Amino acid sequence: MKQLLTGDEAIARGAYEVGVRFASAYPGTPSTEILETIAEEYSGDIHAEWAPNEKVALEAVIGAGMAGARSLAAMKHVGLNVAADPFFSLAYVGVNAGVVIVTADEPGQFSSQNEQDNRNYARASMVPMFEPADSQESKDMLADAFRISEDYDVPVLYRMTTRVCHSKGLVEFAERQNLALRPYTRQIKKYVATPANTRPAKVKLQANYARLKEYSNTCQWNRIEMGSPAIGIITSGDCYLYAREVFGEDASYLKLGFTNPLPDDLIRQFAGQVQKIYIIEENDPWLELYIKAMGIPCTGKELFPRNGEMIPEVLRQAIYGTPIPQDPELAEALINRPPTLCAGCPHRGFFYELGRRKNIMISGDIGCYTLASGAPYNAMESTLCMGASVSIGHGAQQVFDSDPDNKMRVVSVLGDSTFFHTGINSLIGVAYNRSKPITVVLDNRITGMTGQQENPGSGLTATGDVTQAISIPDLVKALGFEHVRVIDPNNLKQVKETLDWAIALDEASVIITRWPCALKKRNAFDEAEFAGAFTQRYTVNQEVCIGCKKCTKTGCPAIVFQTAIKKSSIDPEKCVGCSVCAQVCPVQAIVLEA
Amino acid sequence: MQTKNILLTGVGGQGTILASKLLTEGLMQEGYDVKMSEVHGMSQREGPVLTHVRYGSKVYSPVVEKGRADIIIGFEELEALRNLDYLRGDGQGIVVLNRARVNPIGVQNGSDFYPDKIEALIQARAGKLLALDASELARHLGNVRVMNIILLGALVRQMGLEAIDWPAIIAANVKERFIEVNQKALALGMALEAPVQA
Numbered sequence: 038m039k040q041l042l043t044g045d046e047a048i049a050r051g052a053y054e055v056g057v058r059f060a061s062a063y064p065g066t067p068s069t070e071i072l073e074t075i076a077e078e079y080s081g082d083i084h085a086e087w088a089p090n091e092k093v094a095l096e097a098v099i100g101a102g103m104a105g106a107r108s109l110a111a112m113k114h115v116g117l118n119v120a121a122d123p124f125f126s127l128a129y130v131g132v133n134a135g136v137v138i139v140t141a142d143e144p145g146q147f148s149s150q151n152e153q154d155n156r157n158y159a160r161a162s163m164v165p166m167f168e169p170a171d172s173q174e175s176k177d178m179l180a181d182a183f184r185i186s187e188d189y190d191v192p193v194l195y196r197m198t199t200r201v202c203h204s205k206g207l208v209e210f211a212e213r214q215n216l217a218l219r220p221y222t223r224q225i226k227k228y229v230a231t232p233a234n235t236r237p238a239k240v241k242l243q244a245n246y247a248r249l250k251e252y253s254n255t256c257q258w259n260r261i262e263m264g265s266p267a268i269g270i271i272t273s274g275d276c277y278l279y280a281r282e283v284f285g286e287d288a289s290y291l292k293l294g295f296t297n298p299l300p301d302d303l304i305r306q307f308a309g310q311v312q313k314i315y316i317i318e319e320n321d322p323w324l325e326l327y328i329k330a331m332g333i334p335c336t337g338k339e340l341f342p343r344n345g346e347m348i349p350e351v352l353r354q355a356i357y358g359t360p361i362p363q364d365p366e367l368a369e370a371l372i373n374r375p376p377t378l379c380a381g382c383p384h385r386g387f388f389y390e391l392g393r394r395k396n397i398m399i400s401g402d403i404g405c406y407t408l409a410s411g412a413p414y415n416a417m418e419s420t421l422c423m424g425a426s427v428s429i430g431h432g433a434q435q436v437f438d439s440d441p442d443n444k445m446r447v448v449s450v451l452g453d454s455t456f457f458h459t460g461i462n463s464l465i466g467v468a469y470n471r472s473k474p475i476t477v478v479l480d481n482r483i484t485g486m487t488g489q490q491e492n493p494g495s496g497l498t499a500t501g502d503v504t505q506a507i508s509i510p511d512l513v514k515a516l517g518f519e520h521v522r523v524i525d526p527n528n529l530k531q532v533k534e535t536l537d538w539a540i541a542l543d544e545a546s547v548i549i550t551r552w553p554c555a556l557k558k559r560n561a562f563d564e565a566e567f568a569g570a571f572t573q574r575y576t577v578n579q580e581v582c583i584g585c586k587k588c589t590k591t592g593c594p595a596i597v598f599q600t601a602i603k604k605s606s607i608d609p610e611k612c613v614g615c616s617v618c619a620q621v622c623p624v625q626a627i628v629l630e631a
Numbered sequence: 632m633q634t635k636n637i638l639l640t641g642v643g644g645q646g647t648i649l650a651s652k653l654l655t656e657g658l659m660q661e662g663y664d665v666k667m668s669e670v671h672g673m674s675q676r677e678g679p680v681l682t683h684v685r686y687g688s689k690v691y692s693p694v695v696e697k698g699r700a701d702i703i704i705g706f707e708e709l710e711a712l713r714n715l716d717y718l719r720g721d722g723q724g725i726v727v728l729n730r731a732r733v734n735p736i737g738v739q740n741g742s743d744f745y746p747d748k749i750e751a752l753i754q755a756r757a758g759k760l761l762a763l764d765a766s767e768l769a770r771h772l773g774n775v776r777v778m779n780i781i782l783l784g785a786l787v788r789q790m791g792l793e794a795i796d797w798p799a800i801i802a803a804n805v806k807e808r809f810i811e812v813n814q815k816a817l818a819l820g821m822a823l824e825a826p827v828q829a
Contacts, residue, residue: 041655041665066673148673171666171693204668204693207659275693282692350696362698362716364756370746371713374642374735379676405675486673556676589740594677597734598741608739 042208044175044201048111048139049074050208051179052083056216057109059084059101061094063458064487065113066148067202068141072111073490076499082213087490087499090423090458091116095123095138099192102136103228105218107183111139114155115422119459121158126230127192128162129238134219135186137179139195141202144319145346150403150422152344154320159194159297163246166194166297167258168274172206178258178294185252189245194297198319200275200346246298254302258294261307265289269311271304271324271335276317276347283352299327308333315340315356319347378408380595381555381571381613383481387526389591389617390533392416396444397540398437400430402451402460405486406479409450413592417450424459426451427476431467434474446540447474454484454492456509467545468516475539476547478509479526481554482563489557496562506562513547520546527552529620555613573614574630579604581626588618588627634687635790636695640714641706642677642733646779650704651682653783653804657795658686666693677733679710700724702789704782707733708749718756726753727785728762729778761785761823768819774809777816784820793821 042050048071052060060083062072076085084101088094091112101108112120117140124138140158143149159166167182169175175197182193226234253259268288270280277292291307293299308314316325316337325337341347341355353359378385388409391399401407401417402425410417419429430449437445451460456478464476484490491497496506513521520542524531532550539546553563555571563570577588584603588596595611596618598604607618607627619627637654641647651667658665663686671680683695698720705711705728718724728750737743754760763785765778780801787793801813 039659041659041667147670200668200693203670204666205655206666206693207664278691278693282696348694348696349692350698353696362720364716367712367715367752370748370752372709372735372737372743372746374679374709374713375737376673376675376678377736405673408675586741592736592740594736594739597739600741 038210039207040210041205042172042176043070043203043205044169044172044197045070045203046074047172047175047208048179048195048197049079050210051176052109053079054176054211054213055180055183056107056214057083057183058106058218059098059108060111061086061088061097062111063088063091063094063116064484064490065091065116065141066487067143067199068111068113068116068139068197069487069490070202071139072499080500085499087492089493091120092123095120098136098138099123099127102132102134104221105134107135107216109137109139112141113149114140114142114153115149115151116140117155117158119423124158124164124192125162126235128164129235129242130228130230131190131238131241132186132192133221135183136192137182137186137195138192139197141197141199142320143199145199147199150420152320154323155194155196156296156323157321159196160323163242164192164194164297165189165249165295166196168196168294168296169201170275170277170292170294171201172204172208174258174294175201176208181256181258181295185249189249191242191245196274198275250298250301253295253298253300256295259300259303260292261303261310262290262292263310266311267313269307269314270317271307271314271328272317273324274319276319279347279349279352280317282349283356293324296324299324301331304328304331304333317341317347317352320344375411376408377592377594378405379555380593380611381615383526383550383552383554383615384409384479385591385593385615386529386617387477387479387532387550388414388416389621390529390536391448391450394536394540396446398430398433398445398447400426400433400447400449400474402426402455404452404455404479406450406452413590423455424451424463426455427460427463427474428466430474430476431463431470431472434472435470438473448477449474450477450479452485453478453480453482453494453509454490457493457507461512464513464547465516468518473543473545476545478547478549480509480549480551481557482551483554483557485554485556489554497560509549513549518545518547520544521549522546523549523551525552526550527615527617529617571613574609574612575607575614575616575619575627576609576630577605577607578626578628579606581624583624583626585623587621587623591617591621593618632688634685634690636700637684637786637790638695638700638703638714638717639682639684639706640703640710641680641729642710643671643680644677645680645706646776647680647682647706649805650779650783651684653780653797653800654684654786656804657792657797657800658684660800661792661795664688664690666690668693679713681710681714702727702786704786705729706779706782707731709733709735709746712746712749712752715753715756722756723758724756725759725789726757726761727782727789728753728760729765729782730762731764731766759789761789763823769816772812772815772819774812777812780813780816781820784817785823786820787817788821788823
C-alpha cells in the first residue's frame with residue numbers, strides 16, 4: 038500500500054514498523070507532528086507521551102531503551118540544545134535497545150529563534166547521523182538507524198529539516214516487526230557515567246565510529262548517480278532533490294543519506310569521476326569543510342548562500358546567474374499580513390494593560406505571546422529561549438536593585454507550557470536567591486503556538502487520557518512565594534489592580550492569568566470551569582461611537598475601523614465575546630449583542 | 632511527462648488543506664508521482680497558507696519555483712497577489728481567483744488599505760484568469776464551506792484532470808453527510824469556464 042505522508046508522519050509510521058515501543062517529545066515546529074501522529078495512529082503499539090521538555094524526553098527514551106524497548110525522541114533543532122547534556126554522554130554510555138533522536142532543523146527559519154545546523158552535534162558527539170531527503174526515506178532509514186544503534190551500541194541522530202518534515206510524498210508501507218524486549222541486565226560499568234567508566238567508553242565510541250566508515254562507504258543511503266561528469270554534486274537531505282531538479286542529467290551526484298561518519302572512499306571515488314565539484318548543503322559548510330580537509334578541491338559556500346533554503350531558484354541563481362523572479366509592481370501593491378493574537382485570545386487584555394506601564398522591563402519568552410513585542414502592545418522587550426524570561430528577569434532585577442536610586446521593576450512573562458518546560462527551574466532561582474521580579478504565567482490551558490498540545494497543567498495526556506493537572510499556584514506556593522494571585526486576563530480592572538499590587542510590593546510575586554486559548558477544543562474540565570466562555574458577541578453602537586480608535590489599540594482582528602465614517606464596528610463572525618474592547622471604550626459604545 | 636506545478640494560496644480556515652488533500656489523492660490514484668509542500672505561519676487564526684503541489688512521472692523537489700507555476704488557485708485575493716511571482720513568466724499561466732478578501736489587521740484598524748486592482752495585475756501576467764465568487768456559489772449549494780471544492784473543481788478542469796474519479800475520492804475523504812454537497816461543488820467548479828471579467 039502507498040500513502041501520501043509528510044516526513045513527520047512517515048517517521049511515525051517508520052517507528053511503528055521497526056517495532057518502537059516508547060516515544061517522547063516536546064512540541065516544536067517542525068517536529069510536533071511526529072509524536073502527534075504516533076499518539077493518534079499507533080498508541081496501541083507505541084507508548085507516546087509529551088515530556089515537559091526535550092531533556093526529559095530524551096532521558097525517558099534512554100531509560101526505555103535501557104529497559105529493552107526500541108525508543109524514539111523527537112524535538113526541534115533548539116530542543117536538542119536543551120537535551121544536549123544527556124545526548125553527549127549517552128554517546129559514551131551507549132544503549133541496550135536502539136535509541137534514535139530526531140532533530141528537526143529549520144533552514145529559512147520559518148518559526149524559530151535561530152537557524153543553527155544540528156549536523157554539528159553529530160560530529161561533536163561522534164553519534165551516527167541519517168539525513169532523509171523525502172517521506173519514503175524518512176520512514177525507510179529508520180530501520181537502519183535502529184539497527185546501527187543496536188549493532189554499534191550508540192544512539193543515532195536523525196536529522197530532518199522543515200521541508201522534509203512538512204512535505205508530502207508517496208510512501209510504501211510495510212508490516213510491523215514485533216520485537217521482543219531486550220533483557221535488562223545490571224551493567225554498572227556501562228551505565229554509570231563516571232570518569233573511570235567513560236574513559237574506556239570513549240575509546241569504544243571512537244572505535245565504533247571508525248568501524249562505521251565501512252557502513253558509510255557501502256550502505257544504500259550513500260550512492261553515486263552518474264549523469265554528465267562535467268559537474269559533480271555532493272549533497273545530502275532535501276538539497277539532493279533541489280539539485281536534481283535544477284541539474285537533471287547535466288550533472289552527477291553523490292547523494293548522502295548517512296552523513297556521520299562521512300564515506301571517505303566513496304567521496305574520493307566520486308571526485309575521481311567528475312570534473313568540477315559543487316557542495317550543495319543548507320546552513321553551515323559542514324560537508325564542504327570536511328571534503329576540503331580531505332584535499333579535494335570543491336566549490337561551496339563561496340557560491341551558495343549560507344542562510345536560508347537551497348531551493349531550486351536559489352541554486353539557479355548561484356550557478357547560472359538566473360535572477361529569481363521579482364516584480365516591482367507587485368511588491369509595490371502588496372501589504373503585509375502580520376500574525377496577530379486571535380480574537381478572544383486571553384493574552385490580549387493582559388498585554389494591553391502591561392504595555393501602558395512605565396519604568397518596567399518586560400522579559401518575555403517563546404509562545405504566541407511573543408507577538409506582544411509588536412504593535413499595538415509593545416509589551417515585551419526580550420525573548421531568547423524557552424524559560425529564559427524568568428531567569429533573565431531575575432538577573433536584571435538583581436542588578437537594578439543593586440543601585441538604590443534605580444526603581445526599575447522587572448516583569449517576566451511566559452506561558453503555561455513554557456513554565457513547565459524550563460520556567461520552573463528559573464523560578465526556583467528567583468526563590469532561592471531572593472530577588473523580587475514579578476513573574477507572570479499566562480495559563481491558557483494548552484500549548485498554543487505549536488497547535489494545541491496537552492501539557493502537564495492541562496489535565497490530559499498526549500493520548501487524551503485524564504491525568505493529574507499540575508496546579509501552577511500550588512507549585513509556586515510550594516517554592517515559598519507568598520504573593521501569588523490567579524486572575525482573569527480579560528478583566529482589565531483586575532489586571533490593572535494586580536499589576537499595581539505587584540509593583541508596589543518590595544518582594545517577588547507571581548501572577549497567574551487563567552483563561553483558555555480561543556482555539557482550544559475545550560474538554561469537560563474547561564466547560565465546567567469556564568462555563569459560558571466564548572458564547573457571547575459584542576457590537577458597536579455607532580450612534581455612540583466617537584471614532585477615537587481606542588478599541589483598535591487592543592489589536593483585535595475582529596474590530597474594523599471604517600475610515601470613511603470614522604466609526605468602529607465588530608465582525609460578528611470573529612468576535613467571541615472576551616469584552617476587552619468594551620472595557621477600553623471610553624463612551625460605552627461597545628455593548629453585548631442582544 | 633513534464634512535471635506540473637500547482638500553487639494553492641489563501642488563509643487558514645478557508646479549506647485549502649482539504650482541497651490539496653483531495654487533489655493529491657486524485658493525482659496519486661491516477662498513477663502520478665506526487666509531492667506536496669505546505670507552508671503556514673504560526674497557529675494563529677487566519678495566517679497565510681501556501682501549498683505547493685507537483686505531479687508528473689518522477690518528481691524530485693516538493694516546492695514550486697518562482698516563475699514556474701502552471702496554475703495558481705487564489706482562495707483569497709491578497710494572498711493570490713502575494714504569490715503571483717510564482718506564476719509562469721511566459722504569459723501562459725492560469726489563475727483561478729476567488730473574489731474573497733480577508734483583511735489583515737492593518738486594514739481592519741484603518742492603518743492600511745487593501746490593494747485594489749488585484750485582478751488587473753493578475754490579468755496582465757496570466758494567460759487566463761478565472762475569477763469567481765466561490766463563497767456565493769457555495770451558499771447557493773447550501774453550504775458556504777464547500778467553496779474550496781468549487782475552486783478544486785475549477786482547477787481540475789483547467790488542468791485537464793477530469794478523467795480522475797473525483798466523486799469517489801470525495802466519498803472516501805469527507806464525512807458521510809457532506810459527501811453529496813462536496814460532489815455537487817466539484818461538478819459546479821468543473822463546469823465553470825473562464826469568462827474573464829476584470
